[in-house]
Amino acid sequence: MVDFAAIQAAHARIQPHIHLTPVLTSERLNATSGARLFFKAENFQKVGAFKARGATNAVLALSAEVAARGVATHSSGNHAAALARAARLRGIPAHIVMPSNSSAVKVRAVEGYGGRIVFCAPNQAAREAACAQVIAETGASLVHPYEDERVIAGQGTATVELLAQVPDLDVVLCPVGGGGLLAGTALASRHLRPGLRVVAVEPAQAGDAAESFRRGERTPWAQNNTIADGLRTNIGTTNFAIMQRAVDDIVTVTEAAIIEAMRTIWQTLKIVIEPSAAVPYAALLESTSAFAGRRVGLILTGGNVDLDALPWSAPKSPA
Structure with missing residues (x-):
C-alpha cells in the first residue's frame, strides 16, 4: 500500500x-x-x-528499460492528456484508449501532447479490453488512471x-x-x-x-x-x-x-x-x-x- x-x-x-x-x-x-x-x-x-501529478510521477519512476517500451492507459480525458504529456517529457510513446463519448476538448489535448488514441465503446469493460489489447500489441506498461x-x-x-x-x-x-x-x-x-x-x-x-x-x-x-x-x-x-x-x-x-x-x-x-x-x-x-x-x-x-x-x-x- x-x-x-x-x-x-x-x-x-x-x-x-x-x-x-x-x-x-x-x-x-x-x-x-x-x-x-x-x-x-x-x-x-x-x-x-x-492528473498531471500522478501521471508524471508514474512515468518518471519507470526504469529506462521499461520506459522505452512506452506506456498505455484508458481514460475519458484528463489522465489521458497527463500521461501523454508525461510520456513526451521522457520521449516515449503513449497509447491512450478513450471512450467514444469523450469530451472533444480532452481528445484534442491528448492529440496535442502526441498521444496515440484508440477509441472504444463508452463503458468500463470496453475500456479495459481495448487497453489490454494495446498492451499486448505494443509491450507498453499500464499506467492505470487511479489503481496505480x-x-x-x-x-x-x-x-x-x-x-x-x-x-x-x-x-x-x-x-x-x-x-x-x-x-x-x-x-x-x-x-x-x-x-x-x-x-x-x-x-x-x-x-x-x-x-x-x-x-x-x-x-x-x-x-x-x-x-x-x-x-x-x-x-x-x-x-x-x-x-x-x-x-x-x-x-x-x-x-x-x-x-x-x-x-x-x-x-x-x-x-x-x-x-x-x-x-x-x-x-x-x-x-x-x-x-x-x-x-x-x-x-x-x-x-x-x-x-x-x-x-x-x-x-x-x-x-
Whole structure:
C-alpha cells in the first residue's frame, strides 16, 4: 500500500515538472456558505488538471528499460492528456484508449501532447479490453488512471501543498470517481493533520463509492451517468481499502447542484472549472449547515471544458 513516504518521494520527483497551484478565497462564497473556504486551484495545473501529478510521477519512476517500451492507459480525458504529456517529457510513446463519448476538448489535448488514441465503446469493460489489447500489441506498461500506487502517491501531493498553504483547515472536500485523488488526499491528511476531517463528494448518479462506503464492501455500478465525466468510473479496489480506513464520510450531490456550483465558481472566482471540479462546492450548496463555521479546503480538480457545450447553455438549433 502507498504511504506518506511515497507521497513525499513523488513530490520531490515531479516538482520541476508541475505548477505549485494557488489557493483561492472569496468573501462572497464564505458568506453564502457560512464557512471559510479555500479552493486549491488544480485547474491551473499542467494539462489543466491534478492528473498531471500522478501521471508524471508514474512515468518518471519507470526504469529506462521499461520506459522505452512506452506506456498505455484508458481514460475519458484528463489522465489521458497527463500521461501523454508525461510520456513526451521522457520521449516515449503513449497509447491512450478513450471512450467514444469523450469530451472533444480532452481528445484534442491528448492529440496535442502526441498521444496515440484508440477509441472504444463508452463503458468500463470496453475500456479495459481495448487497453489490454494495446498492451499486448505494443509491450507498453499500464499506467492505470487511479489503481496505480505511483499515481495515488502523485495525486496526494496536491494535499501536501494545500496543507502547507493553509495549515489550519478543519475539513477537506475531495471529489471521488476512481478514487486515486481521494486515496492520496486521505493518506496525506492523516499523516500531516490526523484530526483533519476528510469528506469525499460524489455525484448521486455515479454513486458507487458512496454505496460501497455504506455497505462496507466494494459495489461497482454498471452505469455511472453524470455530467461530471471525470467521475464516471467505479471506485478502485486499492482506493476503496484506503477510503475505508482513512476517509470520514462520503456525500452525494445532484446534477442540478453540480451545474449550479460550476456556474457559481465561474461567476464568483472568475475561473474556468469543469463539472467534476464543481462537485465539492456542490456539497456545500446542498448541505450548508454541515460545514458552517469550519475552515474548508476544496480541491478544484480541473478546468478542461468544451466551451461549445456548457451545461447551462441551451442546445443548439439544427442547421
